[in-house]
Amino acid sequence: MWSDNETEKDLLGFRVHADLIKSVITNERILPVSVGIFGDWGSGKSSIMKMLDQELNANDQEDTACLYFNGWTFEGYDDAKAALIEDILIKLKENKKFGHKISDEVTKLLKSVNWLRAGGFLMKNIVQPSFMAYATGGASLIVDVVGKARDFFGNAIENSTDLVNKMGTEEGKGIINELKGIIKNNNSDAIPTVVRKFREDFEKTINKTGLKSLVILIDDLDRCNPERIIDNLEAIKLFLNVPKTAFIIGADERIVRHAIECRYKSPNIQSAEIEQYKGIVTDYLEKLIQVPYRLPRLSNADVETYMTLLFCNRDLSENDFNIVYDEFVKFREQDRHSSFNYEKVKTLVNGKKNAKHKEVVQQLQMVQQIAPMVTDGLKGNPRQIKRFLNTFTLRLELAEIAKFDLDEKILAKLMVLEYIALARFKELCDWQQMQNGRPKQIIELENHTQNPTVKLSMELAEWDKDILLKWAKMRPSLKEINLMDYYWIARDKLVNTIDAEAMVSQIVRLIYKSITTYTTQASLKSEVQKISQLSDEERSVIFNMINRNILEHPNEERYYEIAQTIINSGFSDMMVIYKETLQNLRDNKKESSIPASLAIGMVALGKNDSDFMALIKTFEETSKISKSLNINFKKK
Numbered sequence: 001m002w003s004d005n006e007t008e009k010d011l012l013g014f015r016v017h018a019d020l021i022k023s024v025i026t027n028e029r030i031l032p033v034s035v036g037i038f039g040d041w042g043s044g045k046s047s048i049m050k051m052l053d054q055e056l057n058a059n060d061q062e063d064t065a066c067l068y069f070n071g072w073t074f075e076g077y078d079d080a081k082a083a084l085i086e087d088i089l090i091k092l093k094e095n096k097k098f099g100h101k102i103s104d105e106v107t108k109l110l111k112s113v114n115w116l117r118a119g120g121f122l123m124k125n126i127v128q129p130s131f132m133a134y135a136t137g138g139a140s141l142i143v144d145v146v147g148k149a150r151d152f153f154g155n156a157i158e159n160s161t162d163l164v165n166k167m168g169t170e171e172g173k174g175i176i177n178e179l180k181g182i183i184k185n186n187n188s189d190a191i192p193t194v195v196r197k198f199r200e201d202f203e204k205t206i207n208k209t210g211l212k213s214l215v216i217l218i219d220d221l222d223r224c225n226p227e228r229i230i231d232n233l234e235a236i237k238l239f240l241n242v243p244k245t246a247f248i249i250g251a252d253e254r255i256v257r258h259a260i261e262c263r264y265k266s267p268n269i270q271s272a273e274i275e276q277y278k279g280i281v282t283d284y285l286e287k288l289i290q291v292p293y294r295l296p297r298l299s300n301a302d303v304e305t306y307m308t309l310l311f312c313n314r315d316l317s318e319n320d321f322n323i324v325y326d327e328f329v330k331f332r333e334q335d336r337h338s339s340f341n342y343e344k345v346k347t348l349v350n351g352k353k354n355a356k357h358k359e360v361v362q363q364l365q366m367v368q369q370i371a372p373m374v375t376d377g378l379k380g381n382p383r384q385i386k387r388f389l390n391t392f393t394l395r396l397e398l399a400e401i402a403k404f405d406l407d408e409k410i411l412a413k414l415m416v417l418e419y420i421a422l423a424r425f426k427e428l429c430d431w432q433q434m435q436n437g438r439p440k441q442i443i444e445l446e447n448h449t450q451n452p453t454v455k456l457s458m459e460l461a462e463w464d465k466d467i468l469l470k471w472a473k474m475r476p477s478l479k480e481i482n483l484m485d486y487y488w489i490a491r492d493k494l495v496n497t498i499d500a501e502a503m504v505s506q507i508v509r510l511i512y513k514s515i516t517t518y519t520t521q522a523s524l525k526s527e528v529q530k531i532s533q534l535s536d537e538e539r540s541v542i543f544n545m546i547n548r549n550i551l552e553h554p555n556e557e558r559y560y561e562i563a564q565t566i567i568n569s570g571f572s573d574m575m576v577i578y579k580e581t582l583q584n585l586r587d588n589k590k591e592s593s594i595p596a597s598l599a600i601g602m603v604a605l606g607k608n609d610s611d612f613m614a615l616i617k618t619f620e621e622t623s624k625i626s627k628s629l630n631i632n633f634k635k636k
Helices: 015-025 045-056 080-094 103-136 139-153 160-167 170-185 190-209 226-240 253-264 271-288 300-315 318-334 342-349 355-378 382-401 408-420 422-434 440-450 458-463 466-473 484-488 491-495 499-503 506-516 521-533 536-552 557-568 572-587 596-606 610-616 624-635
Strands: 033-038 064-070 213-219 245-251 291-294
Touching: 015 033, 015 045, 015 245, 015 291, 033 045, 033 253, 045 064, 045 213, 045 245, 064 080, 080 103, 080 226, 103 190, 190 226, 213 226, 226 245, 226 253, 226 271, 245 253, 253 271, 253 506, 253 521, 300 318, 300 342, 300 355, 300 382, 318 342, 342 355, 355 382, 355 408, 355 466, 382 408, 408 422, 408 466, 408 484, 422 440, 422 458, 422 484, 440 458, 440 466, 458 466, 506 521, 506 536, 506 557, 521 557, 536 557, 536 572, 557 572, 557 596, 572 610, 596 610, 596 624
Parallel strands: 033 245, 033 291, 064 213, 213 245
Antiparallel strands: none
C-alpha cells in the first residue's frame, strides 16, 4: 500500500516547478508577490509546497525564511482573517533564526489582532444585538447575547449583569466607545486606518528580522468553505502583503473562482449578464493572485515513471531504492520527455540473486503495459494513481485470502476499464454473470479491434469509442478468460454507483450543492453552466449523483428537473444516464412514483431523441406520469 501523504523524495519530477517558483519568490525586485499554485485535487500542489518549505528553511538560507500553514486549520474560527494573521505572527515569534529580535514587536501586533477580532466579534454578535435587546426590551435576545459574550470573554460571563459589568471595565469601554463612534459617525475611514497602521507595524517587524524574503505557504485552501477562502485571501491582501513578503497559495483555481462567485454574485443575476460577471470574477482573482502557476497533468511517460518509482519505493530495500532514485534524478535532468521504466530498473538491479528484485521487475512490466490507459482514465492525477494502485493491491490480497489464482495483468486491465468507464465495467459484469464468466461480447469486441471492417453489433454500440477500443486491444486478451473471480473481488465497486465521488476534488461537491439547492428555474440554469468547468470524469460523477438521488427519491420532482435542465444545456452524457435511470424505475415497477408534472419536459426531450420517446411510451398505462404523457402526446 502507498500513503496518501507527500513524500520527501520527488517521484513526480516536480522539482523543476519548485525551483521556478523559488526563483520568483526570492527575487527582491518583484516582492511583495502572491503566487497561486493551481491544479486539480491530487495534482501535486502539496508536494511542491513541501519542497519549497524544505529548501527555503535550509541552514544556508540565512536571508530567507519560510512559514508553512494549512489553510483548512482555520475553517472553524469565527474570524478566519484574525486567526490566520495571529498564527503567522506566532510562528514569526517562535522562529529560531530571528524570533528573539522581534519578540516585542510581535507581542504588540498580536494585541492589535485581538482588538480586530474583538471589534468584529462584538459588532456582529454583542453590540448590535445588545442595542436591539435594550431598545425593544427583548429578554430572549439578552440571553443569546450573554451566551455569545461568554464564548468571547470566558465563562466569567453568567448573566446580563456580568455582561454589563464586563463592558464597564476600561477594556470594555474602549471597545464599545470605538464601535459606537463608528456606528454613530458612520466613519468609513476607521477600518482603513486600522489596516494601514497594522501594515506599517508589520512591515517594520519584517525589516527588523534582517530578512530579504519572508515566504508564507498556505496549503489546502480549497478544502475550506467559500467564505473562509475569501477571508484568508483578503487577510493576505489587506494586512500582510507588505515589502519583502511572498505568499504561495495552493488551491484548485475553480474552487477559488466558485468562492468569489458565492461571496459577491447577485442572486438576481440574469443569464445575459453571466459572461460579464465571469470577467468581474477573473479581475477580482487577479487582484488576489498576481502570479498564477498551473501545474500540468502528468503525461504518459510521467505516469509510467511515477508508477515505476512507487513500486520500487515500496518493494526494494532502502539502499536499492536510493540507487534507483539517484539514477532517476540524473536521468530526468538530461531527459524531460522519456519514461524511467522497468528496463532501466532491471539494469540497476540485474545480477542480484534476489527473488524480490525479480518480482519487482515483473510488476514494472505490467506498469509499462497499463500506463497509457491509466493516464487516459485517471487524467494524469498522482493521487488517483496512488488510490488505483492501493485498490489493486487490496484486491490481490483479497484474492490470495479467497484462494483465487488471478493474473495480475488481467486484474489491472479490468480495473482500468472500471476507472475509465464504470458503466461499461458493470455491463461486462452482467454479461459474464449470464454466461458463466465467459462473455461472448468480449470475443466480438476484440475481433473488431483486429479487423475494424467488421461492424459491432447494436449490443456493443456504447463500446465503439476510441478509449474503449484501445482498452480492448490492450494485452492480455480476455477472450479465453473466466472473469467470475475477478468480478467477485470487485464487488465494492459494483454496489456503489457513485464510487468516483471520493476520487475527485471538492469542486464537484461544491457545484453539486449549488445545483441541487437552486431556488428558481433561472438560477438552476445559471448554476448548471458551472458544469462546463469540470473534466469529463468529474461531470460523470455529478451525473451519477443525480441519478442516485432520482432512484432513491423517485417521487421528488427536483432531481428530474435538474437532469432535464442539464440535458437541455447541451450535456448529452446526462441523457444517456437519465435514460438508464428511467429504465431502471420502469423495470422495477416504480414509474408510478414519477411526478406527473414532468410530462411536458419529457415530451420535449423525446422530440430530439427517438429512443427516449420510445422509453417513456412504455411506462405503465395506469401510472400518473403515463396519463400525463398521453395528454401531452396529443397536444404535440
